[in-house]
Amino acid sequence: MTRTVLVVDDSKLARMVVKSILSKTRADWRVVEAAGPTEALDLLGREAADIALIDFNMPEHDGLWLAAEIRAGNTDMPIAILSANAQDAILAKARELDAAFVEKPLSEEALAAFLSGAALKLRRAGK
Amino acid sequence: MNGGDDIGNEDGQLLLTELERDALTEVINIGVSRAAKNLSRMVKDQVHLSVPRTEIMTRDRAVEWLSRRENSSLVAVGQDFRGSFSGQALLIFPQKTSLELVRSILDDTLSLEEIVDLEQEALAEIGNVVLNGCLVVMANMLKESLNMSLPRVMRGSSQVVLLGADEEDPGEMVLFLTIDFAVRARSINGYIALLMDLPSITAIKTLIRRYLRGLEET
Numbered sequence: 219m220t221r222t223v224l225v226v227d228d229s230k231l232a233r234m235v236v237k238s239i240l241s242k243t244r245a246d247w248r249v250v251e252a253a254g255p256t257e258a259l260d261l262l263g264r265e266a267a268d269i270a271l272i273d274f275n276m277p278e279h280d281g282l283w284l285a286a287e288i289r290a291g292n293t294d295m296p297i298a299i300l301s302a303n304a305q306d307a308i309l310a311k312a313r314e315l316d317a318a319f320v321e322k323p324l325s326e327e328a329l330a331a332f333l334s335g336a337a338l339k340l341r342r343a344g345k
Numbered sequence: 346m347n348g349g350d351d352i353g354n355e356d357g358q359l360l361l362t363e364l365e366r367d368a369l370t371e372v373i374n375i376g377v378s379r380a381a382k383n384l385s386r387m388v389k390d391q392v393h394l395s396v397p398r399t400e401i402m403t404r405d406r407a408v409e410w411l412s413r414r415e416n417s418s419l420v421a422v423g424q425d426f427r428g429s430f431s432g433q434a435l436l437i438f439p440q441k442t443s444l445e446l447v448r449s450i451l452d453d454t455l456s457l458e459e460i461v462d463l464e465q466e467a468l469a470e471i472g473n474v475v476l477n478g479c480l481v482v483m484a485n486m487l488k489e490s491l492n493m494s495l496p497r498v499m500r501g502s503s504q505v506v507l508l509g510a511d512e513e514d515p516g517e518m519v520l521f522l523t524i525d526f527a528v529r530a531r532s533i534n535g536y537i538a539l540l541m542d543l544p545s546i547t548a549i550k551t552l553i554r555r556y557l558r559g560l561e562e563t
Contacts (some may be wrong), residue, residue, distance in 0.1 A: 228396070230364060231369035231557070238560045277372060277523055278394050302482065303378035307391035322375045 221337065222248045224267035227300070228276045235324055236271055236300070243330045244255040255284040262288065267295075268345065269336045271320075271329075274301035274308065282308070286313045294343045296336030314336060329335065353418055360401055360546055367555045370399050370522070372486050373479070377524050377537050380478035387474060388449040388528050393523040404508060405515040407540070410523075411503035415439055421499045421506040422472025426480050428491040429552065430545035432520075434476040438535030446471065446533050465498055472496040488551045489531065507540070520546050 221244070250267060251310050252258035254276055261267075270288055281299050284332040284343045288295060299319040301308070304321050309332055312319045318335070320328050374397050381392040404411075404485065410420075418440040425433050438446065448460055455463075458517040473496045484491040499506055508515060522539040541549065 229367050230375070231368040231371045231560075234557075234560050275378060275394060275396055302375040302382070303394065304382045305385040305391055307385070318447055322378070323482070 219337075219341075220246050221340070222250060222266065222269040223333075224250050224252065224258060224261065224270045226252045226255065226270065226276075226281070227273035228253050229273070232273060232300070232322070239324060239326050239329050240333075243326060244336060255279040255281075255287070258284055259287060262316060269285055269333070270295060270297045271296065272299055272317075274299050274303055280302070282311050282315065282317075285312070285315045289315050289317070294340070294345065296332075296339050297331050298329075298336075357526070358550050361550060362541065364557065365550055365553050367398055368396050368557060369549060371557060372483055372487055372553075372556075373397060373399075374475070374524075375486065376479035376482035379482050380475040380537070383474045383478045383527070384471070388446070388531065388533075389469065390449070390530045390531050393472060393527045393529060397522055397524045399520065400440050401518060401524045402519050403515065404513055404519055404540075405518050407504050407519065407521045408507050408515070410537075411437070411507060412522075414501065417441060418501065420468065421505060421507075422468055422476070422496050423499060423504070423509070424472065424476045424480070425494040426494050427494075428484065429489050430491075430548040432539060432541035432545055433509075434480055435506065435538040436472045436535065437538060438533065440500065442533045442535070443468065444535075445531055446535075449528065449531055449533070468498050469496045479537065480484075487549075487556060489541045489552060507538075518543055 223240060225233050227233050233244045237249050240247060250261060252261050255278060261302040272284055285297050288297060298322050299312045299317050300322055302322040309319050318332050320332050381394050385392045410470050419437055420440050420443045421437040423433055423435045447464050450467060451460060477493060480491055480493060520541040524537045526537060527534040
């Protein structure tokens with residue numbers, strides 16, 4: 219089933235890396251991009267996304283802030299925080315928001331494993 | 346970790362395109378974030394990072410930038426790296442927070458005298474963990490090997506810290522990248538900085554183009 223993945227990262231390179239892995243592992247899925255949290259929320263106001271992949275370290279608000287905003291309106295959406303900043307405190311906050319943590323530099327295996335889990339979670343939720 | 350226009354030298358000649366700068370900043374950001382994880386384990390507290398700033402400027406302007414932000418005496422741990430691109434990585438913080446940083450990684454039972462005794466060694470170790478962590482990720486992502494010098498501890502003004510004992514040419518153009526870090530629970534703050542000269546920027550431009558081509562080909 220085709221899914222829409224929201225990729226939020228202020229780095230174009232980082233978005234390119236995610237898109238490159240998605241094109242290899244989930245070629246039929248659609249990718250929508252935002253360069254920051256505000257743009258991401260605007261985008262979600264206009265169109266639906268099934269899964270969110272969010273960078274942690276961004277100007278204005280960090281990725282956990284955005285994950286909390288999304289989670290407040292959507293309890294089922296699979297969310298992953300993508301960062302090399304795997305400090306215990308950040309991992310714990312991600313867990314509180316029921317968000318996965320995928321370490322950068324991204325590997326195809328790690329992201330593909332999250333996406334498989336996300337697809338399963340959405341099917342179970344009847345979405 | 347991007348934004349803004351392309352960056353160039355003072356003659357306006359573009360040295361890095363927007364995408365190249367974005368790529369370089371993201372690679373360094375991943376390195377520094379990994380380093381923050383290591384530092385966080387050492388200080389047993391969360392380490393907060395700002396988004397990186399990347400600019401091409403003279404060494405003098407870099408000194409000016411740091412002096413404006415920190416007018417007290419500084420401590421820095423520096424490590425040189427050499428490979429297809431070369432430069433200097435620095436962990437810089439105000440002298441007044443140096444002991445607190447050292448205290449945070451040592452046994453709580455040590456006396457102030459013992460902590461002072463260990464300060465130099467502990468600072469070098471913190472610098473080693475943070476700077477190596479950052480440079481290794483950068484080298485691996487760009488598929489290059491880098492030789493890293495042993496860490497050295499420097500004390501003094503921003504001039505001493507950024508120009509060093511070798512008295513680097515203050516007029517030389519460098520790529521100056523900085524990230525603020527803070528351990529708020531212990532009121533520790535500082536900077537992770539990277540300085541690279543122009544030949545290194547040209548070399549890194551080539552590596553980044555190769556890295557981007559690799560992404561486009563997949």
